[in-house]
Amino acid sequence: xxxxxxxxxxxxxxxxxxxxxxxxxxxxxxxxxxxxxxxxxxxxxxxxxxxxxxxxxxxxxxxxxxxxxxxxxxxxxxxxxxxxxxxxxxxxxxxxxxxxxxxxxxxxxxxxxxxxxxxxxxxxxxxxxxxxxxxxxxxxxxxxxxxxxxxxxxxxxxxxxxxxxxxxxxxxxxxxxxxxxxxxxxxxxxxxxxxxxxxxxxxxxxxxxxxxxxxxxxxxxxxxxxxxxxxxxxxxxxxxxxxxxxxxxxxxxxxxxxxxxxxxxxxxxxxxxxxxxxxxxxxxxxxxxxxxxxxxxxxxxxxxxxxxxxxxxxxxxxxxxxxxxxxxxxxxxxxxxxxxxxxxxxxxxxxxxxxx
Numbered sequence: 001x002x003x004x005x006x007x008x009x010x011x012x013x014x015x016x017x018x019x020x021x022x023x024x025x026x027x028x029x030x031x032x033x034x035x036x037x038x039x040x041x042x043x044x045x046x047x048x049x050x051x052x053x054x055x056x057x058x059x060x061x062x063x064x065x066x067x068x069x070x071x072x073x074x075x076x077x078x079x080x081x082x083x084x085x086x087x088x089x090x091x092x093x094x095x096x097x098x099x100x101x102x103x104x105x106x107x108x109x110x111x112x113x114x115x116x117x118x119x120x121x122x123x124x125x126x127x128x129x130x131x132x133x134x135x136x137x138x139x140x141x142x143x144x145x146x147x148x149x150x151x152x153x154x155x156x157x158x159x160x161x162x163x164x165x166x167x168x169x170x171x172x173x174x175x176x177x178x179x180x181x182x183x184x185x186x187x188x189x190x191x192x193x194x195x196x197x198x199x200x201x202x203x204x205x206x207x208x209x210x211x212x213x214x215x216x217x218x219x220x221x222x223x224x225x226x227x228x229x230x231x232x233x234x235x236x237x238x239x240x241x242x243x244x245x246x247x248x249x250x251x252x253x254x255x256x257x258x259x260x261x262x263x264x265x266x267x268x269x270x271x272x273x274x275x276x277x278x279x280x281x282x283x284x285x286x287x288x289x290x291x292x293x294x295x296x297x298x299x300x301x302x303x304x305x306x307x308x309x310x311x312x313x314x315x316x317x318x319x320x321x322x323x324x325x326x327x328x329x330x331x332x333x334x335x336x337x338x339x340x341x342x343x344x345x346x347x348x349x350x351x352x353x354x355x356x
Contacts, residue, residue: 008266010259011040013222018044029266033259034246035059035113037278038164038191046279051266053276055258057113059246063215064117066245067159067189070213071122073239074185075101102126107155109148109171111137114189115161130155152176157185164191174199183209189245192218201231204238213239281315291330291344292351295321299349303330306344312336327351 006024009016010031018041021027030040032054045052073079076098084091106122108115111133119129123141132151136144145151148171152158158180162168172186173196180186188195197218204210212232220243221228233240246255258276266272274280293299300319307314314334321328344353 008263013039016040021045021048021050029053029272031259031262033255036163036191042279051272052278053262053272054278055255056275058254058258059251060113060117062248062251063114063189063245064121066215066241067118067187068121070187070239071101071157071185074211074213075099079239103128104156105130105154107151107158108161109151109158110161112161118159149179153179156181157187159187160190160194162190162194164193169193170196172196172200177203182207185211185213187213189215192216192220197232201235204235211237215241215243215245287334287336288356289332290354291332293328293330294349294351295326295328296349299328302347303344307340310336310340310343312340
């Protein structure tokens with residue numbers, strides 16, 4: 001039995017609920033040994049002052065390889081080839097209509113670490129690559145378009161590479177599926193809830209030339225081995241894998257090394273790098289208050305209480321004492337009404353207030 005509660009929790013795919021976070025008053029950091037962190041209650045961790053970190057990019061090559069594997073598998077029907085051979089059947093004629101990849105358009109929804117590697121591999125296959133991302137990253141050979149609709153309308157093969165957010169859940173639905181080519185291929189190696197599975201199943205049943213390749217489905221089993229049937233997983237034109245995108249020895253080694261590095265940085269400094277910090281407040285402060293005041297026992301509480309009572313949201317603050325200790329300069333960044341300047345200026349101890 002542990003003699004003390006842990007400060008750091010490292011997980012792979014284990015769900016970290018609010019109850020788990022509350023179980024240790026000493027918990028200071030949760031590390032997701034991977035990229036996606038939708039299995040962690042990040043919002044609750046933030047309310048408890050618990051840092052949440054991930055290891056972005058360390059499994060990107062592995063997932064990109066799998067995405068390309070699904071694309072090739074669907075185009076050449078390799079799964080069916082394998083199955084028929086094992087059944088002792090020779091059916092070469094069934095596969096003479098495979099299109100090939102050269103010259104076809106791959107559309108990438110999202111252009112982060114994984115999608116960038118998919119693009120590199122697709123270009124090597126002499127495919128045309130188009131992409132949409134809020135943050136465009138100039139990449140030779142990749143054409144950026146202005147919307148997700150531009151991707152799904154024009155691409156022969158669409159590959160999803162966005163996180164699971166309120167704005168992305170169910171982004172592939174009946175409406176978006178209707179905009180795709182009748183013989184399009186949809187690939188999902190990101191998150192299962194990006195797709196409305198009922199709409200997709202109906203679309204597959206109505207469009208005999210439409211194919212879906214996926215590494216992720218909703219409500220996947222938590223155990224490594226069990227009996228499990230899923231309507232999409234059982235469909236003839238769905239090529240599925242068992243959420244193995246990051247499951248290569250290379251990826252596991254890189255993720256493990258990064259998780260250890262994060263622990264070491266946190267142990268020595270009590271901090272984590274911005275690149276790994278999932279629940280850091282990244283909103284830009286709209287205003288910065290510079291408050292000069294006579295130093296006194298209650299001046300700090302008076303100023304901050306005034307800000308709080310006037311709905312001024314503090315993001316950061318920094319205090320500096322002038323020589324002799326008679327006056328202080330407070331630099332406070334945050335968001336709120338500019339009338340706070342006049343309210344603070346009314347305090348007897350306040351020398352001046354400026355806003356930038």
